[in-house]
Amino acid sequence: MxxxxxxxxxxxxxxxxxxxxxxxxxxxxxxxxxxxxxxxxxxxxxAANSARAAVVAEDDERVKGEEVSYPGGAGEMKGYLVRPADATGKLPGVIVIHENRGLNPHIRDVTRRIALEGFLALAPDFLAPYGGTPTDEDKARDMFSTLDPARTIADAVASVAFLKSNEGGNGKVGAVGFCWGGGMVNMLAVNDPDLDAAVAYYGAQPKDAAAIAKIKAPLLLHYAGRDERINAGIEAYKKELDVAGKEYQVFVYEDVQHAFNNDTSEARYNKEAADLAWGRTVAFLKEKLA
Known part of the structure; x- marks a missing residue:
């Protein structure tokens, strides 16, 4: 081979x-x-292989998932809402933001994994205002180039508000995103003072110092050691976060690729780094959203 x-x-x-x-x-x-x-x-x-078995199957009896619709920034948003089946009290909320392939089976699986950690998890479909995520991933990627950034950020802020108001939630909401979603988590932190915690996996950094100064949520930032394109912005981001006195943690996982958390991508997935980052993510969200 x-x-x-x-x-x-x-x-x-x-x-x-x-x-x-x-x-x-x-x-x-x-x-x-x-x-x-x-x-x-x-x-x-x-490429990501949607045929790979889910870690937490859609019909897993430990979780309850449903398709939901809610008001977006300027129209209707849709998403996938999951909670632990045995939940008895109010749960902290987590927004799960997809990569640049939309709300696909892998991100739905990740959302169920988050729910099993004791969270009320919502995965918005940011392509919903444009007809929804298509099954063709090339088509989905092409759609991202047509998104209105201002509307997309408004939809993200509306997603936080929707989850905060859910009767099953404790009123606190964090966000975790991957790739495009990691960049969106950074921008959500800039634009939503009500966000309580933010976790970005190999996400593009905000460039504007004034915008970074508006961040209220504590940040957990995961980067891949071999991801030169994204990593080029780390030091400038850290500098502005330090100047603004923000709470953040940065972890760079050496010798791994962009998308190292995506276990449907055989050549780029790294189990050791993914497990370490996941453990840090869950602990961070539990601490900040309690």
Whole structure:
């Protein structure tokens, strides 16, 4: 089998996050792999595989999940709301923000995992105002380039408000996001003083010092050691957070890739780093949202 190299992973990152289109990606991957057949065999290792079994199945009796609709920033939002089946008291709330493929089966699984940790978990579909997350992940990624940033942030703030008002919640709400969702968590912290905790996995950082100064929520920031594109903004972000006297923690997991938490992506997932970051995330949310 052709080994998956850093250059291949970088090409995939350029395709999924920057300006390289699928044709250009396949051409580059073919050159790196040595043949079209080898490139075709490598693509499933790089991409997320929705066919992989969920860690917490949709019909797991330990959780109760439902599809919900609620007022967004300028229209209707939709999401997936999950709670532990045996919950008896009011629970802290957690918004789970998806990657740039929308509210897909993997993020639904992560939302159920969060619920099992003792949270009322809501995964908004930020493509809902545009027709909802499609099953075709390439189409979903393309849709993200058309999003209105102001409306998307308003929808995120509305999601926090919806969860805060849920009768099963304790009134405190945190947010955890991955990739695009990690960047959105950072922006949510900037724009919502009512957010009680924020966890960003390999998310783009806010660039404006004045915006960073508005952050109220304590931050937990997870980064992948080999994620040069995102990591380029870490030091500037830390500097502004320090200047503004904000509460934050930064963890860089050495020798792992962007999306190391996504266990549906064979070439990029790193169980050791994912488990360590998850443990830190759950402990942080339990402390800040109690």
């Amino acid at each position: 052709i080994p998956v190299t850093q250059a291949m992973i970088d090409a995939y990152d350029e395709y999924t996050h920057l300006t390289l289109d699928r044709r250009g990606f396949m051409e580059k991957l073919t050159k790196l792999a040595g043949s079209g057949a080898a490139a075709a065999a490598i693509v499933p290792l790089l």
